[in-house]
Amino acid sequence: MKNKIFIFIFSISLLSCVKQEVDLIVLNSNTYTVNEFFDIAEAFAVKDGKFVAIGTNDEIQNRFKAKDTINAKEQAIVPGFIDxxxxxxxxxxxxxxxxxxxxxxxxxxxxxxxxxxKEKNVQFITGRGWDQNDWEIKEFPTKEKLDALFPKIPVAIGRVDGHALLVNQAAIDLSGITKDTKVSGGEIILKNGEITGVLIDAAMNFIKIPEPSKQEAIQGLLDAQKICFSYGLTTVDDAGLDRNTIELIEELHQQNSLKMRIYAMVSGDNQEQIDYYINKGIIKTDRLNVRSFKVYGDGALGSRGAAMRKPYSDRENHFGALIYPPERYQEIAKQIIASDYQMNTHAIGDSTNTWLLKIYKDVLKDEEDRRWRIEHAQIISSKDFQDFNNIMPSVQPTHATSDMYWAQERIGRDRMRGAYAYRNLLNRYGKIALGTDFPVEQVNPFLTFFSATFRRDLEGYPEYGFQMENKLSREETLKGMTIWAAFSNFEEKEKGSIEVGKFADFIILDQDIMKIYGNEIPKTKVVATYLNGEKVY
Known part of the structure; x- marks a missing residue:
């Protein structure tokens, strides 16, 4: 009998020593979990694309054995970034x-x-990225030199923010517009009564730029993925996609050629698309989430298209403009609130923010967790901050450090008090989602981190930071780029932190952004990017 008891106890002891096999173990790390307590861990284990344990080196090594083990050599590890x-x-x-x-x-x-x-010899020249505010002569260009260089080839090149387009006469001739063409929600800029070639917001829609072929679209998605993985981005919120692109993304996800997780905001510019997706309902896979509409409230500050309550300080009697008539935003909001979808509206000017916040409040009523977002929330009147208690701000910190050189001249000292006010917005809602708005700004998320925490440019200007009363802490910024961004997408239970049961999306950094000197943050490089525990960069 004693022998049987001994054998039984010995068998249990052996079983307790059997280590669970996992796919990946990471040891000797400085892992910022971004969990509820912002714990820092030494090690973790991954199986079937998810985190299965987080703890000390001894805890993980005693419990698990792995096909692959990474010695992180004390390097910093953070959850995969979400733009x-x-x-x-x-x-x-x-x-x-x-x-x-x-x-x-x-x-x-x-x-x-x-x-x-000279290199490409295309039939219609397109491009993007110019910004007259970076030039010595800070005025919109005109088309005369374009006409001389390209008398027969249409040219249409977008301003960096996507809210102004410079075109030549060949492109104008194709469009059919004249100096007398009426535009609602935009402007055809004239000089001495003639078209200059610059079109603002809705006026850009007159220019029919050729659509990319399917192969060009596929290559574009794959090129974007490669760039984003190199910067540690594992989820992107693409603000304004049409049905064809969303369906192409689904196709590439199924083929496993596109791995990037995408939170797709359906373009709300098309009523047919709104009807289609509301009727279809939410589309949710591990890689694709379609449950929101992106609506344009106004244009950009740089092109003076943002709708302001009072005239621009640097252009007499000019207020900017809403993209649509006011009643149209009410119609869209009422249709979306009756569905499970989220409404995410681009709002730059203080007038636009006031109007959209009012509409949101009216239709949301007592609904507490719809997470409707104001995208950019760039210039807010003082009395409007209180309305963010149930409306989530989604901002891009590098806009502050890109605009700081000229923004006050454009809107004046008083309105600047409510501009780029990320601390005020965070204090009202309790969370803030951070992104870049690339390609308006650079893809690099370390510039986001630096702009949010130190509010300086890469030259260290201004010495003491831009409107530092609205800076974010490093912990808040990392949350805004991970768990709070996941929350804004209704995905905080599956990503945004390194916790058991969540997708094993994480990145290894060459330096610790939570500790290094501020000026070193933009120099940070990604050593490796992991998606579902798979190394993708």
């Missing part, structure tokens, strides 16, 4: 067009167009 507002597909397509980012003069824009056309 809460970007244009993933558009950025991918841009890789096949002329890039005008960083141009310091109109002449440099022209030089790049000439070089591009």
């Amino acid at each position: 809460a507002h970007c244009h993933f597909f558009r950025m991918g397509l841009q890789q096949q067009k002329v890039s005008l980012e960083g141009t310091k003069s109109y002449q440099e824009v022209l030089d790049r167009l000439v070089a591009f056309q």
Whole structure:
């Protein structure tokens, strides 16, 4: 009998020593879990694409054995970054067009167009990225030099924010517009009674730029994925996709050629699309989430398209404009509130924010967890901050450090008090989703982190930071780029932190952004990006 008891106890002891087999173990790390307590862990284990344990080196090694083990050598590990507002597909397509980012003069824009056309010899020249605020002469360009260089080839090149388009006469002739064409929600800019070539917001729709082929669209998505993985992005919120693109993303996900997790905001510019997706209902897989509409409230501050309550300080009697008549936003909101979908509205100017917040409040009533978002929330009147108690702000910190050189001249000192006010917004809602708006800004999320926490440019200007009363802490910023961004997408239970049961999306960094000197943050590189525990970069 004693022998039997001994054998039984010995058998249990052996079983307790058997280690569970997993796919991946990471040891000797400095892992910021971004869980409820913001715990820092040494090690974790991954199986079937999810985290199964987080703890110390001894705890993980005693419990698990793995096909693959990573010695992180004390490097920092954080959850995969989530860009809460970007244009993933558009950025991918841009890789096949002329890039005008960083141009310091109109002449440099022209030089790049000439070089591009010499190499590509296309039938319609398109591109994006110019910003007259970065030039010595901070005025919109005109089309005369474009007409001289390209008398027969249409040219349409977008401003960096996507809210202004410079076109030549060949493109105008194709569009059929004249100086007398009426525009609602935009402007055809004239000089001495003639078309200058610059079109603002809704006026851009008159220019019929050729649609990309399916192969070009596929290549654009794959190019964008490669770039994003290299920066540690594992989920992107693509703000404004049409049905064809969403269905192409689904197709590529099924083929496993596209791995990026995408929170797809359906473009709300098309009533047919709104009807289609509301009738279809939410589409949710591990990689694709279609449950929101992106609506444009106004244009951009840089092109003076943002709708303001009082005239612009640097343009007499100019207020900007809403994209649609006011009643149209009410119609859209009422239709979306009757569904399970989320409404995410682009709002830059204080007038637009006031109007959209009122509409949101009216239709949301007592609904507490719809997570409707104001995208950008860039200029807020003081009395409107209180309305963010049930409406989530989604902002892009690099907009503050890109605009800070000229924003006050555009809107005046008083209105600047409510501009780029991320601390005020966080204090009202309790969470804030952070993104980049790429390709308007750079893809690099470490610039987001630096702009949010230190509010300086890459040259260290201004020395003491821009409106530092509205900076975020490092912990708040990391949450805004991970768990709070996941929350804004209704995905906080599956991603955004390194916790048991969540997708094993994480990145290894070459330096610890939570500890290094501020000026070193933008220099941070991603050593490796993991999606579902699979190394994708």
